[in-house]
Amino acid sequence: MSAASGSHRAGRRTLADRDGFLAWVFLLPSVVYIVALVAVPFGLAIALAFSDVTVGDPSYDWVGWQNFERNLGDPVFWRALGNTFLFTGVSMLLIVVFGKVLANILVADFRGKWLVRFLVLLPWTTPVALSTIAWLWLLDSIYSPIDWTLRRLGLIDANLNWLGEPTLEMVSVIAVHVWRLTPLAAVIVMAGLVAIPRDLDEAARVDGAGFWRRMFEITVPLTLPVIAVAALFGAILTFTDMTVVYVLTRGGATHSSEVLASWAYVRGIGGGDVGQGASIALFLFPILLAAAIAILRSVRRMEVL
Amino acid sequence: MANPTGKAAAVEVRNLVKEYDGGRVRAVDGVSLRSEEGEYLVLLGPSGCGKTTLLRTIAGLEQPTGGEVLIGGNVVNGLPPRARKIAMVFQSYALYPHKTVEANIVFPLKAEGMKRARRAERARWAAELLGIGGLLDRKPRQLSGGERQRVALARALVRQPLVFLLDEPLSNLDAKLRATARDELKRFQQEVGTTTVYVTHDQTEAMGLGDRIAVLDKGRLRQVGRPMDVYDDPADTFVATFIGSPPMNLVPRDGRLVGFRPEHLLPAEVVPAADRVGVRLAVDRLEYLSGDRHVYGTASGIGEPTRVIARLPATVLTPIEAGRTYGFAVRGEKLRFFDAASGERAEPERIESPS
Numbered sequence: 271m272s273a274a275s276g277s278h279r280a281g282r283r284t285l286a287d288r289d290g291f292l293a294w295v296f297l298l299p300s301v302v303y304i305v306a307l308v309a310v311p312f313g314l315a316i317a318l319a320f321s322d323v324t325v326g327d328p329s330y331d332w333v334g335w336q337n338f339e340r341n342l343g344d345p346v347f348w349r350a351l352g353n354t355f356l357f358t359g360v361s362m363l364l365i366v367v368f369g370k371v372l373a374n375i376l377v378a379d380f381r382g383k384w385l386v387r388f389l390v391l392l393p394w395t396t397p398v399a400l401s402t403i404a405w406l407w408l409l410d411s412i413y414s415p416i417d418w419t420l421r422r423l424g425l426i427d428a429n430l431n432w433l434g435e436p437t438l439e440m441v442s443v444i445a446v447h448v449w450r451l452t453p454l455a456a457v458i459v460m461a462g463l464v465a466i467p468r469d470l471d472e473a474a475r476v477d478g479a480g481f482w483r484r485m486f487e488i489t490v491p492l493t494l495p496v497i498a499v500a501a502l503f504g505a506i507l508t509f510t511d512m513t514v515v516y517v518l519t520r521g522g523a524t525h526s527s528e529v530l531a532s533w534a535y536v537r538g539i540g541g542g543d544v545g546q547g548a549s550i551a552l553f554l555f556p557i558l559l560a561a562a563i564a565i566l567r568s569v570r571r572m573e574v575l
Numbered sequence: 576m577a578n579p580t581g582k583a584a585a586v587e588v589r590n591l592v593k594e595y596d597g598g599r600v601r602a603v604d605g606v607s608l609r610s611e612e613g614e615y616l617v618l619l620g621p622s623g624c625g626k627t628t629l630l631r632t633i634a635g636l637e638q639p640t641g642g643e644v645l646i647g648g649n650v651v652n653g654l655p656p657r658a659r660k661i662a663m664v665f666q667s668y669a670l671y672p673h674k675t676v677e678a679n680i681v682f683p684l685k686a687e688g689m690k691r692a693r694r695a696e697r698a699r700w701a702a703e704l705l706g707i708g709g710l711l712d713r714k715p716r717q718l719s720g721g722e723r724q725r726v727a728l729a730r731a732l733v734r735q736p737l738v739f740l741l742d743e744p745l746s747n748l749d750a751k752l753r754a755t756a757r758d759e760l761k762r763f764q765q766e767v768g769t770t771t772v773y774v775t776h777d778q779t780e781a782m783g784l785g786d787r788i789a790v791l792d793k794g795r796l797r798q799v800g801r802p803m804d805v806y807d808d809p810a811d812t813f814v815a816t817f818i819g820s821p822p823m824n825l826v827p828r829d830g831r832l833v834g835f836r837p838e839h840l841l842p843a844e845v846v847p848a849a850d851r852v853g854v855r856l857a858v859d860r861l862e863y864l865s866g867d868r869h870v871y872g873t874a875s876g877i878g879e880p881t882r883v884i885a886r887l888p889a890t891v892l893t894p895i896e897a898g899r900t901y902g903f904a905v906r907g908e909k910l911r912f913f914d915a916a917s918g919e920r921a922e923p924e925r926i927e928s929p930s
Contacts, residue, residue: 472636473669476740477730478657478686487682491673 318548325542337549346525347550350533354554356440357529358508361447365504366497368448369455370490376460394453402517405446409433409518436526439519443527446518447508454507455500462496463489495569502565509561510554530554584609584645585738585770586616586633591642593628593794598640602628604794605642610738610770610787615761617785618774621817625794626774630740633772634663647737657686662731663740666747668723670715676702676726677711683734701729705763720748721756728760732767739764739771745780757783778818782806790814809834809911812918821869821884825913828878831921834911837869840885842893846904852877852926856885856903858895870895874903877926 285291322333341347372390376383393401408416409432417429432442466489474484490497512531515521521528521536528536530553538547587609593602603625610616618626631637633644635656643650651659662683670679680698689697702708705725715723724744731739744760745753761784764771775781781788782802790797790805790813798810809815809823815834816822824840825832843853853876860871870885885903887895895901912921 467667467669469665469667469669470671472656473663473665474671474682475636476634476656476661476663477683478734479682480657480686483686488671 315548315551318545319552321545323544325544333545337546340546341549346528346533349525350528350530351553353440353527354509354529357444357447358505360444361451361508362501362505364444364448365451365455366501368452369459369500370497372452372456373459373463376456377463390456391453393450398450398513399517401450402446402514406518409442433519436522436524439522439527443515443518446514447511450514451504451507455504458496458500458503459493462493466492498565498569502562505561506558509558585612585647586610586772587645588629588633589643589645591629591632591644592640593632593637594640601794603632606796608789608796608799610772613768613770615764615771615773615784615786617781617788618772618791619778619781619788620776620791622776624791626791627742629791630742630772630774634661634740635659660737661740662734662736664727664731664742664744666743668727670723670726672715675711676707676713676715679715679726680729680733683730687734697733701733704732705729721752724748724756728763737770739769741771741773743775760784778820790817810920812913815911815913821886824874824883826874826878826881826883827915830915832913832915833878833926834913835905835909837884837886838888839905839909840883840903841887841891843902843904844893845891846906850907851904852907852910854903854905855900857900858897860897861895868895
């Protein structure tokens with residue numbers, strides 16, 4: 271009798287058997303994290319955007335669409351918005367192209383490939399602020415080693431003002447974004463390349479396709495979903511980034527390289543107009559949301575191939 | 576090299592060697608083989624015997640470590656696959672998943688630079704030949720295994736290559752479909768008449784499809800011959816036991832092995848007396864398989880007592896029970912002799928029946 275009840279007890283469901291309960295326990299930390307650090311600040315940003323809160327006067331007063339209306343009348347805001355799109359578009363294109371090329375190098379088999387892989391991933395693993403400061407020195411108007419090299423090669427006569435002349439400023443910002451995000455894209459695209467069965471490439475080779483035909487008729491169509499993901503990450507990380515612009519140019523003397531994120535920071539924190547800053551930052555949201563939905567939908571369409 | 580037919584062989588390999596890992600693994604170890612024009616040549620062997628490596632080297636997907644590959648009489652070593660006028664069907668079929676059936680089939684023609692109108696016409700011809708004319712707009716994922724195989728064949732056929740290379744194309748089909756697909760493959764090849772090199776580990780496929788079979792083991796060629804030759808006159812004990820199900824019985828006798836097929840070991844009374852070599856068979860087990868009786872037991876009298884299998888066709892009605900000993904016999908002309916040490920074929924000898 272006692273033996274029977276003993277075995278009965280051993281067979282009882284314990285806490286560890288209750289999947290529903292365990293699911294909640296395991297999910298809770300990430301839920302708390304997302305609520306506290308994503309949802310609450312996001313709600314706060316929306317609330318602040320409709321207020322006149324400033325650093326000097328934190329009391330909340332509803333002002334409706336006033337902050338947004340002021341943004342739309344501000345030429346610097348339009349400049350920042352345009353720059354954000356320009357930087358994102360050009361960077362994304364270059365990141366994807368270079369990422370694909372680098373991914374091909376990463377999957378290739380050759381001697382010393384571990385060293386190449388390590389070097390390729392280095393820009394991504396370095397903290398953005400640190401690497402951007404390094405770029406600040408590389409692009410210095412007097413001591414730039416890039417200028418020195420170009421001068422020695424006889425390509426330029428005088429130093430270029432990388433971070434002072436409006437067009438060069440934008441080139442510099444884009445170059446650093448591309449340098450920083452290409453490794454990420456390369457790793458994502460590499461995962462896609464590795465997932466293509468080797469048979470397909472071999473079949474195409476036997477079928478008489480050369481390198482470019484295999485690339486554009488087989489490899490690229492089959493990696494398009496992951497290329498889209500790489501593009502999405504590249505776009506979001508460029509779109510929302512303020513570090514690169516802020517460290518390199520502080521937006522430029524005439525706001526020539528200002529972006530939404532840096533302008534929101536300048537207005538909201540630098541200028542103390544928190545409500546205004548929040549309303550500028552909110553412009554990032556619908557655009558990012560639309561981009562994310564568009565790309566994820568295209569990914570899903572391609573996956574059902 | 577002397578060429579007996581005067582014509583260039585469709586495919587030929589000479590002393591082909593393929594090493595991996597800097598010579599530590601020899602996947603193909605000095606194979607010389609030629610296929611005749613229009614022939615169906617099957618490369619047969621257990622997994623890891625080098626048959627697929629040999630095929631891939633012919634295709635140009637692997638570069639040989641040594642030796643030569645000739646296609647249509649020309650040495651093609653170092654040429655990329657696309658310059659070799661070959662077509663290959665992969666085990667997985669390797670259809671391009673994002674392309675329609677038609678786009679899959681015309682792909683080799685596109686790569687060749689053929690005009691669009693002619694491409695479409697040729698694709699339709701290939702598709703009709705394989706009975707997939709109605710599937711041209713589908714994507715590979717919408718096709719059954721058998722249909723995918725036909726698309727892969729159509730893609731191979733459409734370029735009218737010198738040689739078809741087929742790498743276990745039936746292994747992804749279920750057993751039932753495999754038999755009909757095998758039949759279709761054979762008829763298809765007879766219709767187009769293109770030289771075919773076919774890799775398989777399945778002896779039924781090899782016997783059924785091949786004009787000739789090349790048996791490989793550990794990277795070496797063991798025997799090449801018609802299915803009948805390979806079955807009836809195996810060159811060594813590997814071929815004797817690899818081909819045939821159940822395999823050939825091998826009985827040790829004075830430093831040699833005496834081999835005979837299970838279907839030749841029969842009750843003494845159904846073997847003609849003139850050429851009868853007697854075997855005493857102590858039966859321990861019986862199996863009844865598709866009409867035949869498989870008799871397991873220990874044979875004595877022909878050599879050292881050895882476990883053997885006899886396969887009695889349904890026409891032999893002699894009652895057999897497990898646990899008893901019977902007088903069996905083999906016709907003397909059916910005996911094959913092998914050297915016990917090397918496994919190579921040896922001269923036949925006369926075995927007197929024990930009384």
